[in-house]
Amino acid sequence: MLCVYVAGILAFYFSPVSASQQHLICKTVEDVFAESSNIPVNDTAKPQPASCRNCQAAATTAVDYAKIGKLIDEKVALALKKFKFQGNGMVEITTKPPPPPPGSQKSCEDQKGGFFNHSKCYIIPHLSSSLDLTYAGAVAECKKYGYLLAEIHGFVHQMALQNYVRRKMPSSSWVYMWIGMEYKSMTSTIVYRSGKEVSKDDFRWYSGPESVSSKKTIVLRVYKNTRYPSWSGIVNTIAGSDERNGVLCESP
Structure with missing residues (x-):
């Protein structure tokens, strides 16, 4: 029989307890530590301690107090991982949910204010009412985020991206955005970074295309x-030192 005055082991850590709140608890070791069946108990009966004269009669046993103390320490340590001190008491530790995985729709929209479409995240790191961004500057803006100049995959995709740009536009009536495809005048095709070529007719053009070999960059x-x-669409131009309003980038 184990008899102890207990105000609650954790209460000792979490809040002061007055003597009037303490209680005499008499239980067998098996009852108190039912979850820990490996605590060795000596079956040799001994006289009941004087402090337990008012307890219900029960067989007393010799207890391995070192092991009991270790178990208590483990339980308290586990509890302290779930609580923290705050003011005069304890509060439960709450953990923030993990951030959405990179490249997911939630990550794109919440963290970058981007547009998730065609299994990619599209962002506009620079957009101005003025023509103030060169092609080289556009590439650099995308690289800041580990992104590339955006590529458009057909008419429907183009309409979706144009609507995204409209939502981000300043007060100006129109903007020109640097993007990542090229126009090949000899074959009248659009060329992607991968080398794949598609018909120019897969897109809506604002003007052109102009059959000038040097005008191969698409905006x-x-x-x-x-x-x-019809006032929106792609245009082929010369990258060079020309400046445009902004840039549309895509995740790798």
């Missing part, structure tokens, strides 16, 4: 008013 013109859809 996306977006007109804010959707009542005039």
